[in-house]
Amino acid sequence: MLQLTKGYTDRLKQQLNLLQGIYWVAFCSISGFATVFLLTKGLSSSTIGIIIASASLISVFAQFATGFILDRFVNLTVKKVLLGYAGATTVLNALILLVQSYTVIVALLYCVSLVFLFNVQPLITTLVYQYINSGLNTTFSFSRGIGSLTYALTSFFLGKWLDAHSSLSVPVLSTTTMVVLFILLLTLPKVNSLKKNRQEDEGKRAKETSLGEVFRKYPTMLGLLVGLCCIFIFHTVVNVFLPQMIDNVGGKNTQVGYAIALAAFCEIPIMLSFQRIEARFTVQNTLKISGVFFFIRSLIYYFAGTFLMFLPAQLLQSFSFALITPAYAHYVNEIMAEEDQVKGQTFVMAAVTLGNVVGSLVGGQLVQNLGVSAMLLFGVLLSFVGMLVLFYTVKKEPKQNTPSN
Incomplete structure (x- = not known):
C-alpha cells in the first residue's frame, strides 16, 4: 500500500x-x-x-x-x-x-x-x-x-x-x-x-492468460464487451458522420461545431460527479441507464427533421457517453481481481475501439450507397442490441480476490 x-x-x-x-x-x-x-x-x-x-x-x-x-x-x-x-x-x-x-x-x-x-x-x-x-x-x-x-x-x-x-x-x-x-x-x-x-x-x-479462461472466471465480461462494441458502433457513426447528418436536415458547417461543443461540455459535469451517481444507483445500473439513453439518442437522430431537433440528442451525451465511460472502467475494477485488471481495462478498450472501426467502415458505406437515413437506422438497431445485452448480462459479481500462498 x-x-x-x-x-x-x-x-x-x-x-x-x-x-x-x-x-x-x-x-x-x-x-x-x-x-x-x-x-x-x-x-x-x-x-x-x-x-x-x-x-x-x-x-x-x-x-x-x-x-x-x-x-x-x-x-x-x-x-x-x-x-x-x-x-x-x-x-x-x-x-x-x-x-x-x-x-x-x-x-x-x-x-x-x-x-x-x-x-x-x-x-x-x-x-x-x-x-x-x-x-x-x-x-x-x-x-x-x-x-x-x-x-x-x-x-x-x-x-x-x-x-x-x-x-x-x-x-x-x-x-x-x-x-x-x-x-x-x-x-x-x-x-x-x-x-x-x-x-x-x-x-x-x-494458466489464466487465455481469453476463454478470463470469460469463465468473469461470466459477465463477454456480455459487457459485446454490449460496449454495439453501443460504440452507434456512437462512432454519429461522431464521424455528424456533418452529413446535419447537412441532411438543412444545417450548415457552423452548426456542426455548435453540436460538437454542446455534447462535449454536457458530459463534463456528469463525469466530475460520477462518484455520487454511482453511489446512488450502483455501477451496474449506471451502465444500463447509459444504454437506455444511447438508444433514446439514436431514435432522436433518426426522426429529427431539423437541426433544432438534433440538440436534445446532443444534450443527452451527458446521460449516455458521460455515464458509460467511467462506468465500464469502474465495473472492471469492481469485479476483477487485481492481477487481472490490466487485461480487463485493455479488453474493454479493445471492444470500444472495435466499435469505432465497424462504425467508421460500415457507416461510411451506408452513407455513400444508401444515404443518411439508412445509416441512422443501422445506429438505432445497434444501440438497441447494445442496450439489451447490457441489461441481461451486466450484474453484480463478487470481486475476485488474489489468492495467496
Missing part, C-alpha cells in the same frame, strides 16, 4: 488529473485533427479514412496483446509500458515534422502514432485504479472529467488557431504534449502491491 500523507495525497491527485488532462489534449490534437492535418499533406478523404480505420483495427489486437504481455511478465509494469508508448508517440510525431514533405512516410508514421496513442488510454485508466486500490482517495471519473474538459477546450481553441495558422501546429502540439506526458509519468511513484501479488501467484497466473 502507498504511504500517504495529506500533502502527498493532494499532490498525487493533481498529478493524475494533469495526466488525464494532458493525454486528452494530445488525443484531440493527434486523433481529433487527423483529417485536418492529413488533408493538407495531399491525402484524400478516403485514404485518411483507411489510415484511421487501420490504426484502430491494429490497436484492437495491440490492446489485447498488451493485457496478456503485462500479465505474463511480472517485472513489466503498467507505468513502464506507458512510458514506452508515450515515448514512441512523441518520437513519431517529431519525425512527422521532419519528413512532412514525404506524403507516404507521413501517412505511415501517423498511422503508427495513432496505434500507440489509442493504447495509452486503457493503461492510464489501469494506472489510476492501481493508485486507488493502493489507498489513494480519489476517483477515476473526476480525472476523466478533467480530460473531457481539456479535450473540449483544445478542440475549440485549436480549431480557431488553425483557421489562421499552418496545420503543422497539429504535430507540434502533439509532440509537446506527449513530452509533458512522458515527464509527468516519470514523476509518479511506484505501486508495489500489485507486483507483489502477481509474483506470489505466478504459477496460477500463467
Whole structure:
C-alpha cells in the first residue's frame, strides 16, 4: 500500500488529473485533427479514412496483446509500458515534422502514432485504479472529467488557431504534449502491491492468460464487451458522420461545431460527479441507464427533421457517453481481481475501439450507397442490441480476490 500523507495525497491527485488532462489534449490534437492535418499533406478523404480505420483495427489486437504481455511478465509494469508508448508517440510525431514533405512516410508514421496513442488510454485508466486500490482517495471519473474538459477546450481553441495558422501546429502540439506526458509519468511513484501479488501467484497466473479462461472466471465480461462494441458502433457513426447528418436536415458547417461543443461540455459535469451517481444507483445500473439513453439518442437522430431537433440528442451525451465511460472502467475494477485488471481495462478498450472501426467502415458505406437515413437506422438497431445485452448480462459479481500462498 502507498504511504500517504495529506500533502502527498493532494499532490498525487493533481498529478493524475494533469495526466488525464494532458493525454486528452494530445488525443484531440493527434486523433481529433487527423483529417485536418492529413488533408493538407495531399491525402484524400478516403485514404485518411483507411489510415484511421487501420490504426484502430491494429490497436484492437495491440490492446489485447498488451493485457496478456503485462500479465505474463511480472517485472513489466503498467507505468513502464506507458512510458514506452508515450515515448514512441512523441518520437513519431517529431519525425512527422521532419519528413512532412514525404506524403507516404507521413501517412505511415501517423498511422503508427495513432496505434500507440489509442493504447495509452486503457493503461492510464489501469494506472489510476492501481493508485486507488493502493489507498489513494480519489476517483477515476473526476480525472476523466478533467480530460473531457481539456479535450473540449483544445478542440475549440485549436480549431480557431488553425483557421489562421499552418496545420503543422497539429504535430507540434502533439509532440509537446506527449513530452509533458512522458515527464509527468516519470514523476509518479511506484505501486508495489500489485507486483507483489502477481509474483506470489505466478504459477496460477500463467494458466489464466487465455481469453476463454478470463470469460469463465468473469461470466459477465463477454456480455459487457459485446454490449460496449454495439453501443460504440452507434456512437462512432454519429461522431464521424455528424456533418452529413446535419447537412441532411438543412444545417450548415457552423452548426456542426455548435453540436460538437454542446455534447462535449454536457458530459463534463456528469463525469466530475460520477462518484455520487454511482453511489446512488450502483455501477451496474449506471451502465444500463447509459444504454437506455444511447438508444433514446439514436431514435432522436433518426426522426429529427431539423437541426433544432438534433440538440436534445446532443444534450443527452451527458446521460449516455458521460455515464458509460467511467462506468465500464469502474465495473472492471469492481469485479476483477487485481492481477487481472490490466487485461480487463485493455479488453474493454479493445471492444470500444472495435466499435469505432465497424462504425467508421460500415457507416461510411451506408452513407455513400444508401444515404443518411439508412445509416441512422443501422445506429438505432445497434444501440438497441447494445442496450439489451447490457441489461441481461451486466450484474453484480463478487470481486475476485488474489489468492495467496
